[in-house]
Amino acid sequence: MLDKALTGSKRYxxxxxxxxxxxxxxxxxxxxxxxNGLGVTGMSRDVSWGFYISQFTFLVGVAASAxxxxxxxxxxxxxxxxxIVILGEFLAVASVTMCMLxxxxxxxxxxxxxxxxxxxxxxxxLFWDATVLNGYLFLNIIIGWTTLHAEKKQTAPPKWVKPLIxxxxxxxxxxxxxxxxxxxxxxxxxxxxTAIMAARFLASAFAGGPALLIILALMLRKYTxxxxxxxxxxxxxxxxxxxxxxxxxFILLEVFTAFYSQIPGHMHAFEYLFAxxxxxxxxxPLMWISIICAVGALIMLVPPKIRSKExxxxxxxxxxxxxxxxxxGFGLVIGGFVPNHFGTVTEYWPTLPETAITLGVWATGFLxxxxxxxxxxxxxxxxxxxxxxx
Amino acid sequence: MSMDRRxxxxxxxxxxxxxxxxxxxxQMSPAEASSGHGLPSSGERLGMVIDARNLTDEDFTRMIxxxxxxxxxxxxxxxxxxxxxxxKWLWTDTYNHTFPEQINEYxxxxxxxxxxxxxxxxxxxxxxxxVCPTQATFRSKNGIVAQDPHRCIxxxxxxxxxxxxxRSFNYVDPRLYLTKMNPDFPTRTMGVVEKCxxxxxxxxxxxxxxxxxxxxxxxxxxxxxxxxSEVRKILSTHFTLRRKPTLGTMPSVxxxxxxxxxxx
Amino acid sequence: xxxxxxIILGLIIFLALAAFPFYSxxxxxxxxxxxxxxxxxxxxxxxxxxxxxGEYMKREHMKVLDQWRDEVVREGKRExxxxxxxxxxxxxxxxxxxxxxxxxxxxxxxxxxxxxxxYCWDCHFSREGGQI
Numbered sequence: 001m002l003d004k005a006l007t008g009s010k011r012y013x014x015x016x017x018x019x020x021x022x023x024x025x026x027x028x029x030x031x032x033x034x035x036n037g038l039g040v041t042g043m044s045r046d047v048s049w050g051f052y053i054s055q056f057t058f059l060v061g062v063a064a065s066a067x068x069x070x071x072x073x074x075x076x077x078x079x080x081x082x083x084i085v086i087l088g089e090f091l092a093v094a095s096v097t098m099c100m101l102x103x104x105x106x107x108x109x110x111x112x113x114x115x116x117x118x119x120x121x122x123x124x125x126l127f128w129d130a131t132v133l134n135g136y137l138f139l140n141i142i143i144g145w146t147t148l149h150a151e152k153k154q155t156a157p158p159k160w161v162k163p164l165i166x167x168x169x170x171x172x173x174x175x176x177x178x179x180x181x182x183x184x185x186x187x188x189x190x191x192x193x194t195a196i197m198a199a200r201f202l203a204s205a206f207a208g209g210p211a212l213l214i215i216l217a218l219m220l221r222k223y224t225x226x227x228x229x230x231x232x233x234x235x236x237x238x239x240x241x242x243x244x245x246x247x248x249x250f251i252l253l254e255v256f257t258a259f260y261s262q263i264p265g266h267m268h269a270f271e272y273l274f275a276x277x278x279x280x281x282x283x284x285p286l287m288w289i290s291i292i293c294a295v296g297a298l299i300m301l302v303p304p305k306i307r308s309k310e311x312x313x314x315x316x317x318x319x320x321x322x323x324x325x326x327x328x329g330f331g332l333v334i335g336g337f338v339p340n341h342f343g344t345v346t347e348y349w350p351t352l353p354e355t356a357i358t359l360g361v362w363a364t365g366f367l368x369x370x371x372x373x374x375x376x377x378x379x380x381x382x383x384x385x386x387x388x389x390x
Numbered sequence: 391m392s393m394d395r396r397x398x399x400x401x402x403x404x405x406x407x408x409x410x411x412x413x414x415x416x417q418m419s420p421a422e423a424s425s426g427h428g429l430p431s432s433g434e435r436l437g438m439v440i441d442a443r444n445l446t447d448e449d450f451t452r453m454i455x456x457x458x459x460x461x462x463x464x465x466x467x468x469x470x471x472x473x474x475x476x477x478k479w480l481w482t483d484t485y486n487h488t489f490p491e492q493i494n495e496y497x498x499x500x501x502x503x504x505x506x507x508x509x510x511x512x513x514x515x516x517x518x519x520x521v522c523p524t525q526a527t528f529r530s531k532n533g534i535v536a537q538d539p540h541r542c543i544x545x546x547x548x549x550x551x552x553x554x555x556x557r558s559f560n561y562v563d564p565r566l567y568l569t570k571m572n573p574d575f576p577t578r579t580m581g582v583v584e585k586c587x588x589x590x591x592x593x594x595x596x597x598x599x600x601x602x603x604x605x606x607x608x609x610x611x612x613x614x615x616x617x618x619s620e621v622r623k624i625l626s627t628h629f630t631l632r633r634k635p636t637l638g639t640m641p642s643v644x645x646x647x648x649x650x651x652x653x654x
Numbered sequence: 655x656x657x658x659x660x661i662i663l664g665l666i667i668f669l670a671l672a673a674f675p676f677y678s679x680x681x682x683x684x685x686x687x688x689x690x691x692x693x694x695x696x697x698x699x700x701x702x703x704x705x706x707x708g709e710y711m712k713r714e715h716m717k718v719l720d721q722w723r724d725e726v727v728r729e730g731k732r733e734x735x736x737x738x739x740x741x742x743x744x745x746x747x748x749x750x751x752x753x754x755x756x757x758x759x760x761x762x763x764x765x766x767x768x769x770x771x772x773y774c775w776d777c778h779f780s781r782e783g784g785q786i
Contacts, residue, residue, distance in 0.1 A: 036562065037560065037561050037563060037580040037581065038544075038559070038561050039475045039561035039562040041561075043474075043561065044474030044475065044561075045474065045475065045476055045477075045478075045549075045555075045558055045559065046555070048546040048549040048550060048559060049546060106545070107543050107545055107581070108542070108544015108545070108546070108580065108582060109542060109543045109544045109581040109582060110543070110544075112524075112541070112542075112544075115523075115524040115543050116523050116524055116543065119524045119525055119541065121522065121523050121524060121525050123520055124520070124521050124522055124523040124547070125521060126521065126523035126545060126547050127523045182547070185521075186517060186521070186550060186551045187517050187551075187553050187637040187638070187639065188517070188551075188552070188553025188554075188634060189550070189553075336550070337550075340555055341490075341552075341553060341554055341555040342483055342487035342488075342490070342555060343486065343487055343490055344487070346474065528728070530730055532730070536727070536728070538727050538728055540723055540727070571779070573747070573779045573781060574747075574748060576777040576779065577776075577777050578777055579773070579776040579777050580776075590730070594730075
């Protein structure tokens, strides 16, 4: 079926070439970083994780969100998702690929990557994160490919796929829980040391991932013969709404605990992010944009009359995505490092090479996504089943 | 059951991948399999008491120079962004930054502005060891939290986990910033984490850690598990503080900060 | 042949790339690697012995170093080794290089012939000519 990705319209090939261009620039930037060290990034002794790890954290959430389609369709027989489940599974594949690439570019000694497998360390959450991410990647590529192949052959998928699909449901929850555990078990960083971290992660994942999926599905409707249907999109919109409400609620819970208890260690990170400390406030405008986008998104999502208009829904999804990308991609990780353990502020901002590498990894993910989506859509176009009847 | 050629080839490929992954786990030695924090103290727990009452800037300079020069710790010049990549095994900071859980607004200035030496605390329950995915940092039987720079993959999870900011990462090639090198001790390479090692190579030769030697007696190093050691004598006759005690990490570095000296 | 022109052209380009390592070295002769044991310290040794015989070390020196590394760094076993009445430190820079201080004529001689670049020297000193 992969051969379907080798033929396409001019627009398709333009997209591929543009993505390859970004990947090329990112690769050159990575070679520069490999030669000169991670000092070419904005990371420091105080802020030892930056853009790469925050993007990884955000994308694990996007990957986990496939489960929001799998549960209704496979567990509850919600037939309306029949055309769109594959998009979720392939989005998970692309997202996990990006996650693993972000870990790779963040490592100081990437050649020693195999040490995690040669010296397995069950007490390290990073070991489990590597394990569950690889497992989830294999699960989704096998499930997605096999079900698509069966669809192409116009037959039922083989029986052994069913248990894998059921397994992928708790596994999706586990990948984001384990990633949350990277942060939530570390003593001394009070911004992270909260039991609700995993719940927050899941809520923002189930809002941000499906939001991206709606945007992607509607783009596919515009540029290809694929049509996800109006009702499935509305249902996913409802999922985004509930998840975003939960996510905002959880953040407000955190703010309450920090500021009602008035414990300095709990308040400091919020103060840095939303007001700045001692004149240091690089992230303040970004964080408030995240808040405004979240509020704007909820205004458009909560009232059914507004959400039911697709043009409003897609705008709201863009706002959700931006808001959550800033929240997880900047606020969460940087907020844990600022102020540092001594109470002083070392700020962080990604450098040019760092940004180029990040864009290169995103482009790689989108290349994987483009190829997989092209295969799925071409298979269905040939069968004449590219349009949903809902 | 019938099988076509395509299915057979797919199965063969899967079996090959499975064997490859499986053999990696088979090679794992039992000694490496168990790990984690808090090995049972087998009669030795190395620690340090720092009498910070009378340490001067000259003392600190001698101690830090000795530590950093013996161990080839690079000095990154604080211009441009170099200070963000700084590496320090031993350094100083004020009281408020050393003991942020013990601040009160009525402390005399003489205490508030007092400088304290800071280093890795070689905790008994080290969170850095707990999170390291390759056991590149591990707790030795004698209590030292050791670093294996051969195994470190540079993920910096330990730096996130350390509550004391004791760890540094080689963001750049350290040899570019070493003016004088000690040929008896290796440098590190770009991309690995490093920190104070309680001078484990000197201990093997029967010497005291370099900072202890240069401290003029203010730093006392010894076996905390030995009730008759000098460190235990000081601990039982003085009030001592550890950094961030509520986190339960059980640091092995204790500070005598005085008290009666500041009263009145 | 369908698309024959493109296929033949592709094959020629592939062969040109794949055979590059072979034809680019034609005409020159690779000298056999002759590591030199001629250092001041070795000259003064009464019995010129290493921790293990030379042939063994040629094959297994990386295994020996890895074993020493784990014993010294991870297990804290820093005791010197006794071989043939002499003491050896379990250390590349303080043990091996104490005698074999001619890194270019000893280590690099074989490594460059075999085309390997061990990264030991990123951290460990080689003590060439008594200096770093």
